[in-house]
Amino acid sequence: MQQSNGYVIGFAVAMTVILGGILSFTAVSLNERQKEEVALDTKKQIMLSVLPEMSESPKSEIAKVYDSRIQVVGIDGQAIDAAVLEKLDISKEWKKLKKNQPAILPIYKFMSKDGSSVESYILPMYGYGLWNDIWGYFALESDMNTVKGVVFSHKGETPGLGARIGDKEVQDRYIGKKIFVNGELKPTFMVKGEGKTGLPDYEVDGLSGATLTAIGLNEMVDRYLNQYKPFLEKGASAVSMAQ
Amino acid sequence: MSTETVAAKKSEALFSKRRKAIVTDPLDDDNPVTVQVLGICSALAVTSKLEPTLVMSIAVTFVIIFSNLIVSLLRNAIPQRIRIIVQLGIVASLVIIVDQVLKAYLYDVSKVVGVYVGLIITNCIVMGRLEAFAMANKPYDSILDGLGSSFGYAWVILVVAFFRELFGSGTLFDIRVLPEAYVNNGLMTSPVGAFIIIGIIIWVQRARNGYVEEA
Structure with missing residues (x-):
């Protein structure tokens, strides 16, 4: 059966319009719900860097803990405006950082249960792995030196290789590492190769087969810890003075 | 690709022998x-754990059945000269809908299978x-054909995922068994493990059915 050109073109146009309409309707009607899920997931990732035992808890519960125990401040130590915070997108701030433009660098303070002291400082990070974006939350103990826990996530690293930065087993390698060596900032560095033991405090066992992802990861950690350096140094000296 | 027309008799039973064969053959x-x-x-890609595999199976089933139905309904209207792009448009739209729904309601799973859901578009089965x-x-026969093909796909990847998760992580549906x-056997968590298991399934099946590839 051979149809006329007009029919073919008409069919194509009609199909485009109908499919386009259906798709935009789906996207618009699900948009709200997707945004909620993303926000919940971000809260979950932040919380898991300090409370890994909550990984199995429902997200609503994690969000509750987040709302009651997390305070967000800027790099100057001042609270960030709620309106700014709501729109804050770490990936957009990262793009500004890359262009050496001033960016908002939030610090998520994890407060003790009674809210009197800070248990942990969580630093959000964003960067580029091998194939696509990677990001993470880097939690420091209240001494602003020891790593309490990290959470990394990624958009499209190779499953089984680079994607392992999302595995808890790999992230746990960071726990207990130090970021300051003799008062100098030395961002924890993931080494090449895997299975090494007895590494110094500023080195982390690497991922075999995922060296390029690890390089991206190291760059991200390095860039952000350096950005947060003023805050960390001020905090660290305050802590050491108090001792 | 050759076209298989299965001659249909008028007023055929809802589950006649011929229709059963459409479902069970694949x-x-x-x-x-x-x-x-x-x-x-x-x-190979999604079968390292059972949960994402199940979601992938459901997604593929949905896409195959509905694209089969829609294309079958339109089969006489679709211009022959642009039929491939029309099919592709329909498949792609269905896949995007699945992807959006997963993002809204099963966010964690969508983070794992998200990339591969998009690739259903290029899944040769569809x-x-x-x-x-x-x-x-x-249309009705096409739905049955879609069911058969997607279940044929689903059981294979579920079996692969079962063994990969069991030996690779020691769990089933994330529950320790x-x-x-x-x-844990690291080979099983990498796609190579899936290759080996699919190979074994094919071997067992062909040994049983006596199927030989035509030269």
Whole structure:
């Protein structure tokens, strides 16, 4: 059966319009719900860097803990405006950082249960792995030196290789590492190769087969810890003075 | 690709022998994965755990059945000269809908399978069924064909995922089943493990059915 050109073109146009309409309707009607899920997931990732035992808890519960125990401040130590915070997108701030433009660098303070002291400082990070974006939350103990826990996530690293930065087993390698060596900032560095033991405090066992992802990861950690350096140094000296 | 038309008699029973064969053939003798060797990409990629595999199976089932139905309904209206792009448009739209729904309601799973859900568009099983069956058969038969093909795909990847998760992580649906002392087999968590298991399935199946590839 051979149809006329007009029919073919008409069919194509009609199909485009109908499919386009259906798709935009789906996207618009699900948009709200997707945004909620993303926000919940971000809260979950932040919380898991300090409370890994909550990984199995429902997200609503994690969000509750987040709302009651997390305070967000800027790099100057001042609270960030709620309106700014709501729109804050770490990936957009990262793009500004890359262009050496001033960016908002939030610090998520994890407060003790009674809210009197800070248990942990969580630093959000964003960067580029091998194939696509990677990001993470880097939690420091209240001494602003020891790593309490990290959470990394990624958009499209190779499953089984680079994607392992999302595995808890790999992230746990960071726990207990130090970021300051003799008062100098030395961002924890993931080494090449895997299975090494007895590494110094500023080195982390690497991922075999995922060296390029690890390089991206190291760059991200390095860039952000350096950005947060003023805050960390001020905090660290305050802590050491108090001792 | 050749077109298979199954001659339909008028006023045929809802589950006649011929229709049963449409559903059951792809489960075994004409399995899309093990016999036609289609859809291998996703069969390797998503099968490291059972949960994402199940979601992937449901997504593929949804896409195959509905694209088969829609294409079959439109089979006489679709211009022959642009039929491939029309099929692709329909498949792609269905896949995007699945992806959006997953993002809204099963966010954690969508983070794992998200990339591969998009790749359903290029899953040869979907396009293969449209070209070979839905373009030439009635809607009801096409739905049955979609069911058969997607279940044929689903059982294979679920079996692969079962063994990969069991030996690779010692769990099933993230619930620990092997004792803690079991050392996880890293080979199983990598796609190579899936290759080996699919190979074994194909071997067992062909040994049983006596199927031999035509030269």
